[in-house]
Structure formats: structure tokens, C-alpha cells
Amino acid sequence: MARSRYKGINQLSGTDRVVVGAMVLVPTAIVVWLVWLPAVASVLLSFTNWDGIGPVSSAKVIGLKNYKDVVEIYPPFWPAIQHNLIWLVVMFLVATPIGMLLAVLIDRGVAGSRFYQTSLFLPVVLSLALIGFIWQLIYSKDQGVLNAVTGGSTDWYGDPSVNLWAALVAASWRQVGYIMLLYLAGLKGVDPSLREAARVDGANERTTFFKIVFPVLRPINIIVLVVTVIESLRAFDLVWVINKGRNGLELISTLVTSNIVGEASRIGFGSALATFMLLISSVFIVIYLRIVMREPS
Amino acid sequence: MTRPANEDEYLARRVPASVRAVDRRALLRGAMGAGTLLTVPGLLAACGGGGSGSGSSTGAAKGTVTFGSNQSDAVPKAALADVVAAFDKANSGLTVKVNTVDHNTFQENINNYLQGSPDDVFAWFSGYRMRFFASKGLAGDISDVWKNVTGMSDALKKASTGDDGKQYFVPSTYYPWAMFYRKSVFSKYGYEVPKTIDDLTALGAKMKGDGLVPIAFGDKDGWPAMGTFDQLNLRVNGYQFHVDLMAGKQSWADPKVKKVFDTWAGLLPLHQSDSLGRTWQEAAQTLQQKKAGTYLLGSFVAQQFSAGAEQDDLDFFTFPEIDSTIGADAIEAPIDGYMMAKRPKNEGGAKKFLGYLASPDAQNIAVKADPSVIATNDGADVSGYTALQKKSVEFVKSAKSIAQFMDRDTRPDFASTVMIPAIQDFIKNPKDIDGLCNKIEAQKKSIFTS
Structure with missing residues (x-):
């Protein structure tokens, strides 16, 4: 099409079409290549017995056997599901609300708020692996601070009846700072005139927050919710550092890793576990999308 | 394929x-x-x-x-x-x-x-x-x-x-893998090297009375306890059964395997408690600090002892006999x-x-x-060997059959994804041996036939 005949935005020249086409295709290709292909590949691999050695073509399709094995005869699986859910619930009901509370307190301008802000955010800068080591110093049975102060002899990381909770405290320590920062950013963006108007109308602090500020912060609330869910489902590093996700600290992510990455190399079986994780994540993704899509109309 | x-x-x-x-x-x-x-x-x-x-x-x-x-x-x-x-x-x-x-x-x-x-x-x-x-x-x-x-x-x-x-x-x-101990501790309390499992149990009771941990134990990493299983299996069922079991030829639900776990359950009270949070190095240090009487491990345990007098104080004996028809001449030496x-x-x-x-x-x-x-x-020149090395050479030479180690003798996928959690489960709950063995066997069948 000749340039002279260009009349409106709907009629693009050949070059423009190429550019627009490239702008659509390149990102799509990248997303397909980096996200969808691996996801689909691992779902497909979960139906095989591939052991990661030699070409994939050497793998044998064995149907749903891996899934059957995971559910029926793999002892760590159900504890892992349970632990992941506990993790999610604790993050959602304990860590996130505390983070939000701290953000509100700091936003109100308590004395030394900058100091609190910095020190609470500090753990977020550290990797979870490092956090595992830091808490090791606190939890260690023989040399740990906690046992030294309380005079107890609990093996916080080793005893399967308490180590999940010990790990959750360490994970929450970081999560609180993260949520606090996110929420603080949101709170700073709230139009001060809204609060003034509420005060003029005679609303107290509590009412102002729950009836005015909280609803206004809806986008931030959704982000906080999503971050909490994502962080809980992908919880891995901390537990891996503690004991490779064994002995009371099984999580789906650690089971996937120990089956696939280690010397075991049960790619097919590990992929089946990963698919379970994908399914669980999908539930939350669907919920999230429904919230986002249902924009107030 | x-x-x-x-x-x-x-x-x-x-x-x-x-x-x-x-x-x-x-x-x-x-x-x-x-x-x-x-x-x-x-x-x-x-x-x-x-x-x-x-x-x-x-x-x-x-x-x-x-x-x-x-x-x-x-x-x-x-x-x-x-x-x-x-x-x-x-x-x-x-x-x-x-x-x-x-x-x-x-x-x-x-x-x-x-x-x-x-x-x-x-x-x-x-x-x-x-x-x-x-x-x-x-x-x-x-x-x-x-x-x-x-x-x-x-x-x-x-x-x-x-x-x-x-x-x-x-x-x-x-x-070699064996029961390591400090000579000075044994002579101080007048302990004798146990020849049979009953001797070991009696010795353990005595050590407890003397305020010692009879058998140091650490299984945080999952593999050290495999050594204990192997030793017990070699004593209860013998070398050939070990080989066949590792090869997937024998059933893990076999009464013979259950007997191994049963024997182990009987010995667990002698083992150091809270083992699942302890590395082998930490367990070795309890032996080194004379807080534990013995430790079942490979001779690399000596790495936790300083060279010279301290290593010279370290000695070992083969895991005691459990069944006289099986004897105690099968060892592990990876x-x-x-x-x-x-x-x-x-x-x-x-x-x-x-x-x-x-x-x-x-x-x-x-x-x-x-x-x-x-x-x-x-x-190789053995004249420069330490007492421990000399004894190791003799020990290996006098053994009738030598196994490697569970995770070297069997499929690694089976050893790491089935046996590590299974043995840790056993240590946590030594009561449900039937359930444990059946679970291992179900997974073994799936892995060895897939």
C-alpha cells in the first residue's frame, strides 16, 4: 500500500505492519518460549519415566503412573501439601496483618519511624538462605541464643513437631518487612484530604482506616494478597537451607527439587509433583484474575 | 530405553x-x-x-x-x-x-x-x-x-x-565402616569390646550409668543412618541378602528386613537422641569430647580428631555379631x-x-x-600408617565379604528419594515397622520396574 493513500489509524503502511507485528510476536515468542513451553513440557514429562540421561526421546510414556505413585505410595507428599497450606495460612493470617499494622503505625508517624522502617525492612534485603543461617544461630540446640536464654533444650530445627513453626517464624520475620514496605508505599499515596474529610465528619482513627483508607487501597491490597500467596507457594530456600525439606519440613517445592535436581534424577516423577504445584497455584491465579477482572463498574 | x-x-x-x-x-x-x-x-x-x-x-x-x-x-x-x-x-x-x-x-x-x-x-x-x-x-x-x-x-x-x-x-x-571409640574412655571405665549384640546392649546400659551416650548418632543429612541399617542387615541377614536387597531382588516387606528394623528399634534407646537435627560432624564431636562411648561411622570420623595423640586414641571394632550362623565377617568399605x-x-x-x-x-x-x-x-607404603590406618588394612583384609554402602550399592533415585525419608521416619517413629516396610516396598516396586 502506498504511503500517499494512508488515510487513518486503521490503515497501516507495510513497514508499520511489520513493526506492529514484531511488537506483538517477539514478546509472545519470548513468553511462549520461556514460560509456556517449559510449563507444558514439564506437564508432558510427568507422563513419562525419563531419568534425565540421554535424549528425551528415550523416555517411555507411562500414563498416569507417576500421579498414582505420588498420591498413593509417596509418603512425603501429603505432609508436603499440608505444610504448604499451613505456610499459606500463617503468612496470610499472621505475617501479612502484622506487616500492615506496622505500616499503619509508621505512617502515623510514631517517634523514630525512620529507624523502625529501616530495621524492619532489613530482613527483606537478605536472601532467605541467609535468613536460614541467621536463625540457625538463634535456634541451634546446643549453641543457640533461644535455648541459652530460656534454658530449654529444644532442637528447634531438628524436632519435626516444632521445626515447621520455627521456620515459619523466620519466614514471617522477612515477610512482615516486605508487606510493611508495600503497604507503606500505598498509604503514602492516599489523598490526605480524604482523611481530613473523615475527621470533619467525626470519624475516629479506627473508622477512618477501615471505612475510608482500606477501601481506597484496594489495588495495594490485591498486590499484598498476591505477594503473600506467591511467597507461600514458592517457599523453598529457607527450608532447603535448614534440612533440604526433610523431617517435618517437607514442601512441594523441596520434593520437586530433591526428585529432579539431585542425583536421583526422577524427572518424570518430579514433574508430576511440579504439576500438582501448578494446579494448586492455578486455583489462586484464577481467584486473583476474577478479583482483578471484576473491576467496579 | x-x-x-x-x-x-x-x-x-x-x-x-x-x-x-x-x-x-x-x-x-x-x-x-x-x-x-x-x-x-x-x-x-x-x-x-x-x-x-x-x-x-x-x-x-x-x-x-x-x-x-x-x-x-x-x-x-x-x-x-x-x-x-x-x-x-x-x-x-x-x-x-x-x-x-x-x-x-x-x-x-x-x-x-x-x-x-x-x-x-x-x-x-x-x-x-x-x-x-x-x-x-x-x-x-x-x-x-x-x-x-x-x-x-x-x-x-x-x-x-x-x-x-x-x-x-x-x-x-x-x-571401612565400624564402631569407633576412644581407647582412653574404654580403659577409664573398664569397658570391653562387645562381641555380640547382647554384649553391646549390656555395654550401652553401663555407659548410660556412667553418664555417656552409648552410641553417637546424627542423621540430619539423611545418609549416615543408612550405614547403621547396612551394618544391621549384614549381621542379621548376611552379605548376599544385602546385595540382593539393594539390587531390588528381595522384598523390603520381607520378615528379614522387618527383623533388621526390629533389632534397630531395640538399639535406638542407646542412640543419641534428636539425631535428625545433628550432622555427622557434630555427632563425631560428642565422641571426640568423650561424651559418647561409641560411634558407628566410616573411618573418616578421624577427620574430626586432631592428628597425633588424639587420633591415636581412636580405635574401632566391627559391628557385633547378632546371629551366630551369619557371623560378623561382612563389612562395608566404600x-x-x-x-x-x-x-x-x-x-x-x-x-x-x-x-x-x-x-x-x-x-x-x-x-x-x-x-x-x-x-x-x-x-603403597604402609610403614608410615597411623595405628588406625594399620588396623583398617587388617580389618579390610580379614573381612570375608565387603559391601560398598547403601547409596552406592543401589539405584540413587531409590536411595535418596525413598530410603532417606523412610529411615528418618523410622527414627521418628520406630513403632510402625510393618507400615514402613510396606511403603518402602511399594515405592521400590514402582522405581525398579519403571
Whole structure:
């Protein structure tokens, strides 16, 4: 099409079409290549017995056997599901609300708020692996601070009846700072005139927050919710550092890793576990999308 | 096909089982023959190989040989550095570049490592996995290196041979598993070395009375307790059953396996509690600090003892007899050594280096720097051995059959994803042995037939 005949935005020249086409295709290709292909590949691999050695073509399709094995005869699986859910619930009901509370307190301008802000955010800068080591110093049975102060002899990381909770405290320590920062950013963006108007109308602090500020912060609330869910489902590093996700600290992510990455190399079986994780994540993704899509109309 | 389709096919692949009935007499005969006849030529060959490469079939080797080492602990790492330095010194045209990787990381990444661009020579161990890599074409055939190797017994050669009858492995050192104790502690309280399981139980009760932990124990990493299982299994059911069980030929739900766990459950009160949060190093330190009476581990436990008087105080005895018809002459002594990549960048240099690693010279340096292991080469100089090393040599020589170790004798996927959690579950809850064994068997069937 000749340039002279260009009349409106709907009629693009050949070059423009190429550019627009490239702008659509390149990102799509990248997303397909980096996200969808691996996801689909691992779902497909979960139906095989591939052991990661030699070409994939050497793998044998064995149907749903891996899934059957995971559910029926793999002892760590159900504890892992349970632990992941506990993790999610604790993050959602304990860590996130505390983070939000701290953000509100700091936003109100308590004395030394900058100091609190910095020190609470500090753990977020550290990797979870490092956090595992830091808490090791606190939890260690023989040399740990906690046992030294309380005079107890609990093996916080080793005893399967308490180590999940010990790990959750360490994970929450970081999560609180993260949520606090996110929420603080949101709170700073709230139009001060809204609060003034509420005060003029005679609303107290509590009412102002729950009836005015909280609803206004809806986008931030959704982000906080999503971050909490994502962080809980992908919880891995901390537990891996503690004991490779064994002995009371099984999580789906650690089971996937120990089956696939280690010397075991049960790619097919590990992929089946990963698919379970994908399914669980999908539930939350669907919920999230429904919230986002249902924009107030 | 990546995996054997059925159990028989899988077993067929295991034919030259490195550990199957390692006949002690053959080893002794080999030792005698090699020791008397070949010591001098052996040393000469080593010198020759080191000097001008006269005995080498690979011609003039020059350049750099890359070497992937898993010896990340301080003591063995230094030992290896000494060996490499000696090799570099003796071969002016050749330089060995060592890439040290953390021991566990190395082991866990071995599949990717070998399929990527592995170093020319890499550290590994004898057993199922070595033969598996050989059959998958991930390791280089070094049969011609073996032609010039002297001082290695037939049993060791067998332990270095792949399923196709070619050699893929050069043994370097090995170390026995046994019950370690401090002589000073035993003499202080007047303890006697237990000969039977009843003796051990009685001794344990006495130790408890004296305020000692009878058996130090740490299983945070999951594998040390496999050693306890193996020892009990060898005593309760004997060597052949161990081999068959590891090969997937025997059922884990068999009453014989249950008896092993039963016996273990009876001994658990003697073990150090809270073992699942403790590493083997920490457990070894309780023995070193004289808080524990004994510790069932490989002789690398000596690495936690300072050299000299403290290591001299360390002694061991074989795990006591449980069944008099089975006896106590089967032991575990895993062999560590080296393999060559399938397509090394410097094949000549790699083979020359492997030949050197098998020589008494190299092994003398290695065992001197790390006295917790003993040399595989019969030509190695044992006069400089510590008391512990001398005893290890005797111990290994007097054993009738030698196993490697659970995670070296069986499929690694089974060992790491089934047995580690299973044994940890047992330690947590020693009551439900039937349920445990059935769970192991169900998973074993699935893995060994997939």
C-alpha cells in the first residue's frame, strides 16, 4: 500500500505492519518460549519415566503412573501439601496483618519511624538462605541464643513437631518487612484530604482506616494478597537451607527439587509433583484474575 | 530405553557387581603376589610413568588436564593438592587444574555435570552408579590405563569394571565402616569390646550409668543412618541378602528386613537422641569430647580428631555379631577413586594422570595427608600408617565379604528419594515397622520396574 493513500489509524503502511507485528510476536515468542513451553513440557514429562540421561526421546510414556505413585505410595507428599497450606495460612493470617499494622503505625508517624522502617525492612534485603543461617544461630540446640536464654533444650530445627513453626517464624520475620514496605508505599499515596474529610465528619482513627483508607487501597491490597500467596507457594530456600525439606519440613517445592535436581534424577516423577504445584497455584491465579477482572463498574 | 524394563533386565545389568562376593582369599592372593613380586616393578613403573612417560601408551602428553574434585573438606582437599603438585612436578609438560566443588553439590549435580562439559578427570566412587555412567556412555574407557596399573588386586579391578567388561574407574582410597571409640574412655571405665549384640546392649546400659551416650548418632543429612541399617542387615541377614536387597531382588516387606528394623528399634534407646537435627560432624564431636562411648561411622570420623595423640586414641571394632550362623565377617568399605570424561579435552594427559593416581606414589601422598583412609594399591607404603590406618588394612583384609554402602550399592533415585525419608521416619517413629516396610516396598516396586 502506498504511503500517499494512508488515510487513518486503521490503515497501516507495510513497514508499520511489520513493526506492529514484531511488537506483538517477539514478546509472545519470548513468553511462549520461556514460560509456556517449559510449563507444558514439564506437564508432558510427568507422563513419562525419563531419568534425565540421554535424549528425551528415550523416555517411555507411562500414563498416569507417576500421579498414582505420588498420591498413593509417596509418603512425603501429603505432609508436603499440608505444610504448604499451613505456610499459606500463617503468612496470610499472621505475617501479612502484622506487616500492615506496622505500616499503619509508621505512617502515623510514631517517634523514630525512620529507624523502625529501616530495621524492619532489613530482613527483606537478605536472601532467605541467609535468613536460614541467621536463625540457625538463634535456634541451634546446643549453641543457640533461644535455648541459652530460656534454658530449654529444644532442637528447634531438628524436632519435626516444632521445626515447621520455627521456620515459619523466620519466614514471617522477612515477610512482615516486605508487606510493611508495600503497604507503606500505598498509604503514602492516599489523598490526605480524604482523611481530613473523615475527621470533619467525626470519624475516629479506627473508622477512618477501615471505612475510608482500606477501601481506597484496594489495588495495594490485591498486590499484598498476591505477594503473600506467591511467597507461600514458592517457599523453598529457607527450608532447603535448614534440612533440604526433610523431617517435618517437607514442601512441594523441596520434593520437586530433591526428585529432579539431585542425583536421583526422577524427572518424570518430579514433574508430576511440579504439576500438582501448578494446579494448586492455578486455583489462586484464577481467584486473583476474577478479583482483578471484576473491576467496579 | 533409559531404564531396564523389568527386574530381571535390571539385575542382568548388574552382573559384574563390584561387591558381589569379593573373595578375601583372592584379594589376599593378589596382595601376596603383587606385594612380593610387583612391589619393585610397581614402584619402577610409577617412577617411569612420572619421569619420561616411557611406559605410557598414550604418547607424549602435554598441556592442561582439568580435574573435577569433590574433596571440599579441608583435610582431603589438602591431600589432593599435594598429589597434584607431585604430578605436576614429575611431568614438566603437564599441568593439572583442580576444580573443587562441594562434596554434596558435586554428587547431586553429577548427571548435569557429566552431560555438560565435565572436567577431563573427575572424582567418583565404585558401585552401581559408576557402572551406570559407563553403560550410559558418560564415562571414558580407561582399560589401557589399567594395563600399566600394578599393585591392584583382582577384586579392585572388578570393582572398577563396567557392565561391558572394560575398566572405567581408578580406585584411590577406601575406608571401612565400624564402631569407633576412644581407647582412653574404654580403659577409664573398664569397658570391653562387645562381641555380640547382647554384649553391646549390656555395654550401652553401663555407659548410660556412667553418664555417656552409648552410641553417637546424627542423621540430619539423611545418609549416615543408612550405614547403621547396612551394618544391621549384614549381621542379621548376611552379605548376599544385602546385595540382593539393594539390587531390588528381595522384598523390603520381607520378615528379614522387618527383623533388621526390629533389632534397630531395640538399639535406638542407646542412640543419641534428636539425631535428625545433628550432622555427622557434630555427632563425631560428642565422641571426640568423650561424651559418647561409641560411634558407628566410616573411618573418616578421624577427620574430626586432631592428628597425633588424639587420633591415636581412636580405635574401632566391627559391628557385633547378632546371629551366630551369619557371623560378623561382612563389612562395608566404600572405594573412592577417579573416572575419565567420555570426551576429555586432553585424553593423553588425563590417562597419564589417572595412571599416576593409581600408583603407590600418589596414594602414599594422599593417605599421609588424610590418615582417615587407606590406599588401595598394595604397593603403597604402609610403614608410615597411623595405628588406625594399620588396623583398617587388617580389618579390610580379614573381612570375608565387603559391601560398598547403601547409596552406592543401589539405584540413587531409590536411595535418596525413598530410603532417606523412610529411615528418618523410622527414627521418628520406630513403632510402625510393618507400615514402613510396606511403603518402602511399594515405592521400590514402582522405581525398579519403571
